[in-house]
Amino acid sequence: MNEAAAFLVARAEVLAAWHAHLTDARRRSPHTVRAYMATAGRVMDALEAYDWAALARVDTAGLRHFLAERREDGIANISVARELSALRGFLSFAREKAGMVKPAPPRLRGPRIKRGIPRPITPDEATDLADLVAVNARDDWQGLRDRAVLLLLYGAGLRIAEALSLTGADWPMGDRLTITGKRSKQRVIAILPAVREAIAAYLAACPYPVERDKALFRTVKGAALYQSAVQKAVADARGMLGLPDTATPHALRHSFATHLLGAGADLRSIQELLGHASLSSTQVYTRVDAAVLLDAYRNAHPRAED
Known part of the structure; x- marks a missing residue:
């Protein structure tokens, strides 16, 4: 198996484990699972981190780099905040899988969100x-x-x-x-x-x-x-x-x-x-x-x- 194929296999295994964790252990809604899976795939590809060990090494600089790229894609503050929330969960899970004693992900402050009020109808x-x-x-x-x-x-x-x-x-x-x-x-x-x-x-x-x-x-x-x-x-x-x-x-x-x-x-x-x-x-x-x-x-x- 060449290196590219090995990366694809490792990536698929990581995503399968993350999907099982979200659906079975965390019991997240289908909508949340889809969003969190998409974020996991994006960060793995952006940082070329395709296994638990590589993901465990992702630091604050790596996260900033990834979120800066997402900003260039034109996503708004609230989307950045959601992406960061998904990343924290994914990287904590990856660090646990990698055997780290303290699996807390790198700290990174998210954007400030001006919370709007709901708009009801009569x-x-x-x-x-x-x-x-x-x-x-x-x-x-x-x-x-x-x-x-x-x-x-x-x-x-x-x-x-x-x-x-x-x-x-x-x-x-x-x-x-x-x-x-x-x-x-x-x-x-x-x-x-x-x-x-x-x-x-x-x-x-x-x-x-x-x-x-x-x-x-x-x-x-x-x-x-x-x-x-x-x-x-x-x-x-x-x-x-x-x-x-x-x-x-x-x-x-x-x-x-x-x-x-x-x-x-x-x-x-x-x-x-x-x-x-x-x-x-x-x-x-x-x-x-x-x-x-x-x-x-x-x-x-x-x-x-x-």
Whole structure:
């Protein structure tokens, strides 16, 4: 075996081990696994480090060199920060594999990220969006399906991946449902009657039977509904409604939290409903609520600009 072939074999073995670690030991989401795998492959190729020993020798200068190249590719600060987070995990894993007693990766400060606030939509806009997506669908049952998914995001605060991961075993639903979210963390959410009725209407019209081990939301061919299909349907409908590009499926989850806060719910309760690991992730909605109130004040008060 020549040197180039040996490098390719070593690279494949490293990536296979990293993939297994992310999926089995860390139980990361498929999206995170894809992103972390891509970062691992990029840094190995950029630094020509194709085995555990070579990766264990990567130092701060090497990381700076890699991130500088990524900057030249035109990626933004937030992407650099995500790349650096993935690198830290990958290099720690590589150092453990290389037998290092202290596997902590080289220290490198990431870029400062100006954290924006989520952009919710109003309750009327949320329901209008769900209704128009249903009208735009090719078949009635698909429209009922898409409307049910969007009402789950808005009415229960689910992530789109969480909604689409539901199976026939989750039906019928009562007023509570246990959801498995990020990092396999479980939480109990409330299911509003309107949401439950929307799901029931979809299932009554769906040409596929409810099966415990199959996805609750199906495509035309009976497979599990995928995120991009929902995202495209929302993108088409928001253009017709004149909503901004920020009116995405995930914005419905933001709207759920913001409207709960505005109705008087406490942050701890919202944190539990959203499945946030840290309260700091939920506190961002206090900024949203204040911004919404300020906009309302400026629009309604005759001397708001004085």
